[in-house]
Amino acid sequence: MTEAVRSAVDSGLPRQVGMLARRSVLRTMRQPAMVVPSLVFPLLLLSINSSGLESTTQLPGFPTDNYLDFALAIAFVQGALFSANSAGTNVANDIESGFLNRLSLTPLRRMALMMGQLAGILALGVIQAVTFLLVGVAFGAGIEAGLPGAIVIVLMSLTISAAFGCIGAFVALRSGTGEAVQGIFPLLFAALFLSSMALPRDLIEINWFQTVATYNPVSYMLEGIRSLVITGWDGEALALGFACAVGLALIALVAASSALRTRMVRT
Amino acid sequence: MSGAAIEASDLVRDFKKGPRAVDGIDLRVEPGEVYGFLGPNGAGKSTTVHMLTTLLPPTSGSARVAGHDVVTEGPAVRAAIGAALQEAALDPFLTGREHMTLQTALHGMRGTAARDRGEELIARVGLSQAADRRVGGYSGGMKRRLDLALALVHRPRILFLDEPTTGLDVQSRTSLWEEVGRLAADRGVTVFLTTQYLEEADVLADRVGIIHKGAIVAEGTPEALKAEIGRPSVEAVPAEREDLPRMKQVLARFGESVPGSPKAVAVRLDGGDAQLAEVVRALDAEDIHVEHLQLHAPTLDDVFLSKTGRSLEGEAEEETADEEEEPEPTEAVAA
Numbered sequence: 001m002t003e004a005v006r007s008a009v010d011s012g013l014p015r016q017v018g019m020l021a022r023r024s025v026l027r028t029m030r031q032p033a034m035v036v037p038s039l040v041f042p043l044l045l046l047s048i049n050s051s052g053l054e055s056t057t058q059l060p061g062f063p064t065d066n067y068l069d070f071a072l073a074i075a076f077v078q079g080a081l082f083s084a085n086s087a088g089t090n091v092a093n094d095i096e097s098g099f100l101n102r103l104s105l106t107p108l109r110r111m112a113l114m115m116g117q118l119a120g121i122l123a124l125g126v127i128q129a130v131t132f133l134l135v136g137v138a139f140g141a142g143i144e145a146g147l148p149g150a151i152v153i154v155l156m157s158l159t160i161s162a163a164f165g166c167i168g169a170f171v172a173l174r175s176g177t178g179e180a181v182q183g184i185f186p187l188l189f190a191a192l193f194l195s196s197m198a199l200p201r202d203l204i205e206i207n208w209f210q211t212v213a214t215y216n217p218v219s220y221m222l223e224g225i226r227s228l229v230i231t232g233w234d235g236e237a238l239a240l241g242f243a244c245a246v247g248l249a250l251i252a253l254v255a256a257s258s259a260l261r262t263r264m265v266r267t
Numbered sequence: 268m269s270g271a272a273i274e275a276s277d278l279v280r281d282f283k284k285g286p287r288a289v290d291g292i293d294l295r296v297e298p299g300e301v302y303g304f305l306g307p308n309g310a311g312k313s314t315t316v317h318m319l320t321t322l323l324p325p326t327s328g329s330a331r332v333a334g335h336d337v338v339t340e341g342p343a344v345r346a347a348i349g350a351a352l353q354e355a356a357l358d359p360f361l362t363g364r365e366h367m368t369l370q371t372a373l374h375g376m377r378g379t380a381a382r383d384r385g386e387e388l389i390a391r392v393g394l395s396q397a398a399d400r401r402v403g404g405y406s407g408g409m410k411r412r413l414d415l416a417l418a419l420v421h422r423p424r425i426l427f428l429d430e431p432t433t434g435l436d437v438q439s440r441t442s443l444w445e446e447v448g449r450l451a452a453d454r455g456v457t458v459f460l461t462t463q464y465l466e467e468a469d470v471l472a473d474r475v476g477i478i479h480k481g482a483i484v485a486e487g488t489p490e491a492l493k494a495e496i497g498r499p500s501v502e503a504v505p506a507e508r509e510d511l512p513r514m515k516q517v518l519a520r521f522g523e524s525v526p527g528s529p530k531a532v533a534v535r536l537d538g539g540d541a542q543l544a545e546v547v548r549a550l551d552a553e554d555i556h557v558e559h560l561q562l563h564a565p566t567l568d569d570v571f572l573s574k575t576g577r578s579l580e581g582e583a584e585e586e587t588a589d590e591e592e593e594p595e596p597t598e599a600v601a602a
Binding site: 012019101 | 320321322323324341342345346348349350352353354356357358360361365368369370372373374375377401417
């Protein structure tokens, strides 16, 4: 390989990541139809839950007397589920339009493409997390762990967004179609509903539901965020929450990278 | 291999589902040449381009582009080529200038050099006024011109254009032809152009390869290919519709039937254009009044017809719903 070719091939990973991240963020922010529902629907569900299920706080052993404190975590995870849709749809569009082929013909590294895509997911995640925090606090939610806790909530929320975003990207890369991405959206919501979303796990009385919720990593993500809102610094809940979020993110990232290698065929 | 810009030998590509897409193609394109790859949808044009541009590994056979093997020297091939593939692959949410910034950056250009190159190309394809508009609002012709400009960012020696004018209006098509012609003439860029338009191949290509069902069935300059057919055809429309069968009988004396309008009779003249007068006399002798009579010089469609037994224009119409299958993802040969 000549020096010129080597130079062309090695055009700099950080710069490639930066350019693709910029594109990903611009693309996301220029699609209000993708950003607005990911903010509005979680807030809508939050308002319905916190007003309709307030009496649940009377249950013996319920960890708080304000259901908004309990339900606030749902908004973060639900918002992250929208990341799967957003990331998957963007990747599917790139495949269907041939844009991925265009990128394949440049000296682009696959890792740069994945990282650039992640940047778009995280940009949306920051907007979601900050919005949910501000709205929650404005309507009376208290963050027991204070400002540092709020920052950790944002970090955990971003990790969850990255995990679900990579799942969306993986499905898009495997299938090559936006329809398949839309198809997994209800499944991801089912994962949210079959978790400790509405009740603490020890208060779920139906055995199978409690078992499913116990094995469902979404429960631990919710409980990690919830601990910072309700109880303050709970090392175990945070460790489990981050472990589930980071673990899922890593598995999804590896799966998406593998699917990208197959999809982005070039010799 | 001795200095060819593109060279392929017995190139084959199979897909898991469906027929063999490319079935043993041999071709050689010289530096600076405009090579037209002509064929209907589904003939194997795009699959060939995907293999030559390293986006798809061949099932068997070999190909070298810019002197580099497309399987073992993919990065070197990509450094030497530019490509505007089927459908302008653009992001509707980015502006033309943002596309250019991304493309120059991915090719490793920086600072003023990248900006100047981007501006030069945007101006060259006539998009300076629209450069800050989102591409989603561009016309088909504007998208194609931007696509071409992006393919030229790194000054490629070889340019692959996969059906660059499909779906464009006449004005946009002509404008793109002029730009491609300039690239080849002024810059010595080798152009590998796939098309299903006879006129496009005729106007642009120095040499044409006609592909049918994955194989090249004819190759040469447009003039040589047409000369190979040699004989012109005559098409006649009777003044009275009921005379059509009799007209068919009369014209059958002068040559084989060729496809024409449903209201007309068309035959390839065995004796060449000198027979035209005889045709007129024969029709007059049979008292068949003629509304319209036209002599057609051989076209590339005639070449396609003679090699495949089918009309390219007819095939294109029949197969518009049967778009060429996109290459399926397969495991990459190398990272």
